[in-house]
Amino acid sequence: MQSINLERLQESIEIWMQSFPKEAILLHGVEDSRLQFVFAEDGSLNLMRKTKEGESYFHNQKSPLNEALEWAYSLKLTNETVVYIYGIGLGYYYEALHDWLKEDPERAIVFMEDDLSVLKMAFSTSEVQKILKDDQVRVIYFQNLADADEAFDPLYWDFVMTQMSVSALQYYANERRDQFVELKQKIVYDASIRNGLVEEYLKHGISFFRNYYQNLLLVSESWKGDELFGKFHGIPAIICGAGPSLDKNVEELRNLLDRALVFGGGSAMNALSSRGILPHFGIGIDPNPTQQFRLSTNKAYEVPLFYRNRMHHEAFKLVHGPRLYIYGAGGYDIADWFDERFGLQGEWIDEGHNVVNFGIELAIRMGCNPIILTGVDLAYTGMLAYAKGVVDETAIEEEVLKTDDFDTTAMLKKDIYGEPIYTLWKWIAESNWIGDFAKEHRSTEIVNCTEGGLGMPGVRNMTLKDAKERYMKRRFDLKSWVRGEILSAAMPGLTQERVFEEVEFFKESLIRSRDHLDVLIEDSKDLKKKVENEERIPQILQSGLAALSELELSEEPGYEYLLDLFNNIYSRILNKELHRIKTDSEDPCKMVVLKSTLNIKRLQFLKEVAEVNIQIIDFAVQERKKSLVGA
Structure with missing residues (x-):
């Protein structure tokens, strides 16, 4: 029987602590005497839990890797970008999906585990430590579904508008079927709600x-x-x-x-x-x-x-x-x-x-x-x-x-x-x-x-x-x-004329916001072109006019109460691309060009949102005035 490698466990805990600091600290004190390492018939490591009914193995005792390979084949992955897996086991499912994962840097695997004692055993193995060091893999701990939102919510943002597959360690799919079904329902439902909201925002909130x-x-x-x-x-x-x-x-x-x-x-x-x-x-x-x-x-x-x-x-x-x-x-x-x-x-x-x-x-x-x-x-x-x-x-x-x-x-x-x-x-x-x-x-x-x-x-x-x-x-x-x-609940001196005036005021703010965005877009294009042509980064990255436009834009009601929300949403969507640029690009000039491209994309999106709102306001005002004439 193999014992826990304490040195490797400590290294793994330090890596995981960046994401789950409280839980990582607790791992040292977690003990479950029913869990122990055993060797499968093919000589590979397995995890076993002793129960009243006997011994339960987390992986197939003949060959854990063959089980994982058969599972991976059964997923029939086509357009999926992320695979959620309930149960980490000893990491064989990662090995089975490794080639698929590395074919595309956008792909990801998320292991979800609700048993800290299992994580402790897994973290002491070399295979799971590789998982923790892989930027395309997340290891998420949740105590129960009722309190899982804090752990899962960032994932829905990171993988928003992507295809997913939700699966489980075969042992968990059999032994914890009800928990798995509810977990799968929750992930699919919560992700669809988030996707629906983001899709609405990406369509400029027209609906x-x-x-x-x-x-x-x-x-x-x-x-x-x-x-x-x-x-x-x-x-x-x-x-x-x-x-x-x-x-x-x-x-x-x-x-x-x-x-x-x-x-x-x-x-x-x-x-x-x-x-x-x-x-x-x-x-x-x-x-x-x-x-x-x-x-x-x-x-x-x-x-x-x-x-x-x-x-x-x-x-x-x-x-x-x-x-x-x-x-x-x-x-x-x-x-x-x-x-x-x-x-x-x-x-x-x-x-x-x-x-x-x-x-x-x-x-x-x-x-x-x-x-x-x-x-x-x-x-x-x-x-x-x-x-x-x-x-x-x-x-x-x-x-x-x-x-x-x-x-x-x-x-x-x-x-x-x-x-x-x-x-x-x-x-x-x-x-x-x-x-x-x-x-x-x-x-x-x-x-x-x-x-x-x-x-x-x-x-x-x-x-x-x-x-x-x-x-x-x-x-x-x-x-x-x-x-x-x-x-007794009449509106406080609110007239139709006043409503028209305030709507017009807000529309004018959106028009000014659109003009400021035009300045910022042109400035970002100039910076990108300059770096591409001269292959060097200028000391001043933003013109004085653009800096002034950025300040005045932030003070516009149309930006503060409308466009800023869309800016935050779109920026979160672009975060993955920005992170990849910082990780993959060693050339400072290339990094500035790529970041400028993303910035232009963001600014153009905000300009579109402003224009859509201006058009919808014009139409709504026109329709309302028609109805008043016909009244």
Whole structure:
């Protein structure tokens, strides 16, 4: 039996400490007497864990390398750039993928391990030490999935918009199947969310700004939604989702409209209004065209709607009831500038993952207590996707659960009754958000009265009937109360003319920003050309005019509240290329040329963002003025 090489272990720990300092220090004190090195039949090293059932080997005991080679072949890698592997073992999977990895410097392998004792054993081997020294490989430690975001989040940025494969050490795939399935779901889901956001930014944010400016130009006709904050202390709130379990509570809900504030967001408005139930409030933050279809087919046009300007602009125009503006716009800073100019700014509000999460945030700020959830299945309860009234066909086919798209492939979990139920990773994330929110707001009781579905960690389950007997004994004239509070929430002297003026001011700032970017682009081109022609680096890398333009650009509202966000995103995307330039290029002149090329690329992208916004503003203003003439 081979013992741990302490000298090599210390060298490995020092390398790994650069990425995981706290965990690296802990490795010295980690002990697991069940783990030991053994030799496979072909004489190579293997790792074995003693269990009650016997001996478990981390690699095939006949030949660890052959197992790894067969695994690598089974991946059928084509366009993938990064391979995530759950379990590091003794590094044989790295050896099996080594040739593939070195064919392209853009490729990467990420080993993910949740057992420090395994890492300690692995770090003492020469093969794993080679892994730690390879710039194309990461070794990530996570204690559990709930706390894995800190370790995984940088990876999503480093490998954004790339193809991936998520696999596992064969031993882990067999012995820890459930953990692996959840880990794979999480990585694919989180990466797709990040990719979706970055893709939106790389497309200059057109889908957001198209909604934002058109809705912004209507803000003077809205009411201040945050004026309702703190006005309903101790009043129960019922947040309705559109899950299939809503059907069993429709009649109970009908009798609670004078006992609790009822919120319906998105599809839930259709499910409720199709049964003749009009909630006290609707919620609109969905930027997608489906929001327009859903609003056009429900009967709740007059229901007061909490909204943000990212809501689909055509859907927004269908709202006939009071529009209750909520400051901010998830993921974009531009709303902060306009909110401040109009006197509408307030404390940051997290949208969460969907309208239910946002509804919980709003209800707690309004002073509601308890907050009761119904129709929030977060699962395919009874093999149904929605409650009745949302879509014509709510049942799902079993084939839907077995799609090739892992992001939308359902997984089996246990529902609130301990029975198996199909859910998606995005719903698990939403469930965890509610559980975390409840933990952070213990003074407000959050109760799940869905009576089915996935449930939320730490949130009490109860029938809606029991919740009524416990929390909703008093009656209120809530319809009149809501109407009165809205009438007291007028915009603070905000006129249509003022909105036009501020939008024009911001557009002019974008035009000046674009002009400054032109100066910086030309200056970078001149530097690049000069170094290429003269093969030397000038003492002054930036002209006085460019330096002044850079300073003035940074002070423009159009840059600070819009372009700077895109600059940060694009710079992070270019970081890998910049790192490669610094690593691969030993010629100082060549390095300056390559860095100038990247800088020009970044500046041109920012110029495009400015131009897109200028055009969208012009169109939105033109459309708004047309509507005023026709009014």
